[in-house]
């Protein structure tokens with residue numbers, strides 16, 4: 305129904321507008337309807353990283369695109385918050401400053417949500433309270449090992 | 462023509478088979494024709510990381526897929542080697558051991574080719590003889606700064 | 619509801635029974651490329667009712683069963699169990715009163731498949747019902763898998779609209 | 787032929803004249819997300835004759851001209867120059883005897899566009915001819931851009947075949 309779509313869209317837009325500057329350390333972003341009919345309009349993402357001009361998502365840099373998408377995914381999660389949130393290597397294209405802000409949001413979310421994140425990034429590893437290591441010492445067979453941070457930096461190698 | 466396609470295909474396949482184990486530290490991979498008619502057959506990629514079973518590329522892990530694709534891209538480059546080769550963040554999904562082997566290939570290629578590589582990865586930065594830093598101290602305006610390795614680790618942050 | 623642990627046996631590269639416990643609210647999973655990290659995520663989606671083999675990076679559902687290594691033979695069955703702490707009574711319906719909720723899915727190579735809640739056989743529908751209103755599910759935003767970020771980036775306006783409709 | 791440097795002016799975020807020199811055979815380019823690293827790569831493809839705006843992450847070719855920041859106005863023209871050392875005489879045809887080969891492309895907002903080799907105006911065709919047999923070109927494997935790895939991974943058998951045909 306029109307009303308339900310509009311209310312979900314507005315809700316999502318508000319949360320997206322909230323997450324973006326927290327991930328980028330500034331700037332702004334929002335969703336926009338491409339058409340006038342709520343029953344079939346498309347939706348686009350507009351983003352303005354700090355100090356830059358507004359643009360559609362596909363004109364941003366590789367890392368800026370990824371971070372904008374992460375802001376949108378967090379907003380979607382927030383619409384229907386679950387007991388846990390699992391993130392598989394979303395930090396791969398991010399520079400260190402962006403990874404730090406991403407980790408800051410993870411720590412905040414952890415107040416009300418169980419966060420489980422897969423990563424190769426040393427900074428993200430440091431944000432974990434517990435690290436679970438997965439190895440294939442025997443080829444083709446996965447095993448778990450518990451790790452502390454220094455071991456983890458070792459085992460990613 | 463059939464003959465020309467087959468010869469390019471065989472040439473590419475040989476080089477791909479060469480690059481894969483150098484990047485993976487073992488294992489094997491090869492290209493395979495999907496059909497019998499050289500004029501319209503498709504081509505698939507089969508890969509067997511060390512200790513694992515043979516499979517098509519889409520059944521591999523995120524990093525294994527990327528590394529397999531890099532082996533194929535190096536093979537394509539080798540068919541028509543140019544004076545330079547530019548690589549934009551191909552190391553993003555790789556763990557440290559795979560990044561080390563990727564860097565080893567870069568150093569070997571540098572004997573006959575100018576290598577220019579964009580990266581956020583500290584290990585790849587160490588493989589460079591010269592580091593060029595790009596900054597946007599003034600928002601929206603790019604400038605170059607020359608960096609040494611410690612500075613680079615700083616500026617990625 | 620709070621996730622306590624995930625138990626995998628015969629699921630993809632986790633051929634041996636393995637318990638992944640969730641002892642804190644900030645858990646990092648690390649390890650080399652191809653060691654099995656994303657397989658744990660696939661297992662969680664699978665036990666929550668994922669019915670598309672493609673989404674689990676396979677051609678057929680049987681592809682989730684450990685299919686052997688250079689030294690081990692394939693096995694005949696995959697099993698994944700999720701155990702939740704429900705001491706806050708948030709689980710829906712009949713399950714509200716249980717202190718713990720265990721959800722389990724098994725699949726054999728001959729095609730035999732079953733779902734169990736607290737060790738009692740049930741239908742897939744009962745599994746997905748448990749998650750209604752919790753924000754959980756095999757396709758919910760509680761699991762952001764490798765590649766999802768790219769799909770969002772490349773989503774056309776019509777595709778983004780569909781995502782919003784589904785979240786409504 | 788050996789690349790000596792790239793000179794950018796008014797090209798995307800490189801509004802001020804900037805010289806990227808290539809002083810060694812192992813050059814790393816580093817910097818934060820969005821600072822302009824891939825823009826340098828776009829510039830190299832553009833000056834080598836890239837004619838698709840989409841491939842350069844724009845909607846129109848004029849999108850490569852610096853379009854302003856919160857404090858600077860847009861400029862009217864983009865210019866990129868590639869300078870090669872040709873002391874080994876490997877450049878094809880008439881250019882074999884030059885010690886250095888400079889390739890330059892300019893585009894103005896009013897649509898005026900030109901290519902120059904060693905400061906002499908020429909056609910785009912002359913630029914691409916210089917690269918024949920060198921392995922270079924806007925779409926050759928000498929430039930592996932962000933996203934190319936994913937395209938190779940997701941290539942269907944027919945698409946992979948086309949890549950091989952093009953490389954033949």
Ligand SMILES: Nc1ncnc2c1ncn2[C@@H]1O[C@H](COP(=O)(O)OP(=O)(O)OP(=O)(O)O)[C@@H](O)[C@H]1O
Pocket residue numbers: 444513514520521522523524525629630631649650651652653654655656657658681682683684685686764
């Ligand atoms: N049914 C199966 N039986 C045995 N092994 C399997 C099965 N399905 C997948 N695998 C193996 O699991 C491995 C992939 O694991 P996974 O995708 O979890 O890696 P990962 O740790 O996420 O790596 P990356 O860091 O590269 O993303 C592959 O090497 C594949 O061979």
Ligand SMILES: Nc1ncnc2c1ncn2[C@@H]1O[C@H](COP(=O)(O)OP(=O)(O)OP(=O)(O)O)[C@@H](O)[C@H]1O
Pocket residue numbers: 356357363364365366367368601797798799817818819820821822823824825826849850851852853854932
């Ligand atoms: N015509 C233009 N005028 C001004 N700025 C532009 C223009 N085109 C692109 N940009 C800016 O260039 C930036 C993108 O730069 P680029 O893609 O080179 O980043 P990057 O250093 O590769 O980052 P990443 O590490 O995230 O890949 C964007 O922020 C965009 O705003």
Ligand SMILES: [Mg+2]
Pocket residue numbers: 392522523524655656657764
């Ligand atoms: Mg993975």
Ligand SMILES: [Mg+2]
Pocket residue numbers: 365366367549823824932
């Ligand atoms: Mg980039």
